Amino acid sequence: MGYILSHADQVLVLTMEHLQVTAVAVILAVVAGVPLGILVTRLRWLYPLVLGTAGVLYTIPSLALFAFLIPFLGLGVKPTILALILYSQLSIVRNTAVGINTVDRAIVEAARGMGMTNGQILRMVQLPLALPIVMAGVRTITVMDIGVATIAAYIGAGGLGVLIFRGIASLYPEQIIAGAAPVALLAVLADYLLARMESALRPKGVGR
Amino acid sequence: MDAFFGYIVREPMVVLQLTGQHIILTLVTVGISIAIALPLGILITRYQRLSFLVIGFSNLGQTIPSLAILGLLIPLLGIGFKPALAALVLRAMLPIVINTYVGIVGIEPSVIEAARGMGMRDRQLLTIVELPLALPVVMAGVRTATVMSISIATLAALIGAGGLGDLIFRGIAMVDGPMLMAGAIPTALLAILADLLLGRMEIGLTPMGIRV
Numbered sequence: 001m002g003y004i005l006s007h008a009d010q011v012l013v014l015t016m017e018h019l020q021v022t023a024v025a026v027i028l029a030v031v032a033g034v035p036l037g038i039l040v041t042r043l044r045w046l047y048p049l050v051l052g053t054a055g056v057l058y059t060i061p062s063l064a065l066f067a068f069l070i071p072f073l074g075l076g077v078k079p080t081i082l083a084l085i086l087y088s089q090l091s092i093v094r095n096t097a098v099g100i101n102t103v104d105r106a107i108v109e110a111a112r113g114m115g116m117t118n119g120q121i122l123r124m125v126q127l128p129l130a131l132p133i134v135m136a137g138v139r140t141i142t143v144m145d146i147g148v149a150t151i152a153a154y155i156g157a158g159g160l161g162v163l164i165f166r167g168i169a170s171l172y173p174e175q176i177i178a179g180a181a182p183v184a185l186l187a188v189l190a191d192y193l194l195a196r197m198e199s200a201l202r203p204k205g206v207g208r
Numbered sequence: 209m210d211a212f213f214g215y216i217v218r219e220p221m222v223v224l225q226l227t228g229q230h231i232i233l234t235l236v237t238v239g240i241s242i243a244i245a246l247p248l249g250i251l252i253t254r255y256q257r258l259s260f261l262v263i264g265f266s267n268l269g270q271t272i273p274s275l276a277i278l279g280l281l282i283p284l285l286g287i288g289f290k291p292a293l294a295a296l297v298l299r300a301m302l303p304i305v306i307n308t309y310v311g312i313v314g315i316e317p318s319v320i321e322a323a324r325g326m327g328m329r330d331r332q333l334l335t336i337v338e339l340p341l342a343l344p345v346v347m348a349g350v351r352t353a354t355v356m357s358i359s360i361a362t363l364a365a366l367i368g369a370g371g372l373g374d375l376i377f378r379g380i381a382m383v384d385g386p387m388l389m390a391g392a393i394p395t396a397l398l399a400i401l402a403d404l405l406l407g408r409m410e411i412g413l414t415p416m417g418i419r420v
Contacts, residue, residue: 059403060396061359067376067392071211071385147273151363155380164279168366173283180276187271 003174004181011163015182018159021077021152022145025084029141033089034134037096038122047097054090062087062148066155080152087148088141095137099130132202139194146187150179160186214386215375216393223375227394230361230371233289234398237296237357242350245301249308249346250334259309266302274299274360282367292369296360300353307349311342344414351406358399362391372398 004011040047057065062083069079103126111125153161163179166172216223252259278295285291315338323337365373375391378384 059399063362064392064395067388150273150275176279180279183276184272191271
């Protein structure tokens, strides 16, 4: 704990960097993934194509994915955020599509019977009902992004990984712990908070 | 093309050797993980109280970033192949434990009842009914664990365990594009291939009676 106390400022700055990269990546991933998820429920032939691509991207080890992006985007925050967005698409697109597709047929029929247009059904019925499932995806990718962002320190994206990499290079355990402990804590905390949000966002009328 | 494959063409033996190291580290990891996680997963289906503890710990463990685990083990185990292996096993066994547990607990109670009614003992129930029915779910865990191990094994290069991460880390440090690719391309291929093969096996191992 000595290092964390004596370098509190540095640890704090790196923690903020870490949160920033993660937050930007998660927001952009949702902005890209939710419309894509809606799209594949409308154009069903796109579903296997998009999900297949997202699945392959998800499988690629993070260090390798960074490596592929470096020739095009250089080092730093840019390739990191793009890599995180690409990783996240599987969870976000799939959960959005599953969330919309699993809305009870009868509910959609009822909405149509009330004279709702397709857009209204999407906005007022399907999306609110799919929200908890989308949020579950957001939770998954946030925890994952916090972990992958640690590795991104090696390509100059900053964050708490900086301390871990430096600590490993100089075999200085206290420095490693000063990076690893806050990262672990961030991940566990994010998981807990988003689980809370997941249940809070469940529409009142939906059971459980 | 040279930017992508230059190094691989020039130094095929280096790439091959590191790929070999990578595969061995992954295989040993998955082997040990199964050996620990499968019995543990079975055990916690028999002791409910233990299951809360183990599943809770596994879920928590999965949220902790792998680089953090790797880093935290250095003070305890030092650097090299063995500490890398320990970190990998620690992480890879979690999805197998969870899936073994879920696979067995998720079996329909009437099937277990029927087996009991036929006079099966505990051991027979496990080997003839529970394990075969849980196998596809267990295999899904093994698949997750394998792909994850291939990914984390790239980081193991950092603590001197070799593998393809070596080329990626060196390539980044030396701003050597072709060297970077020589590590990244085989790593990505390994992961995608393992996922594909184990996905096939998952389907192949599903008992005939419950195939959809």
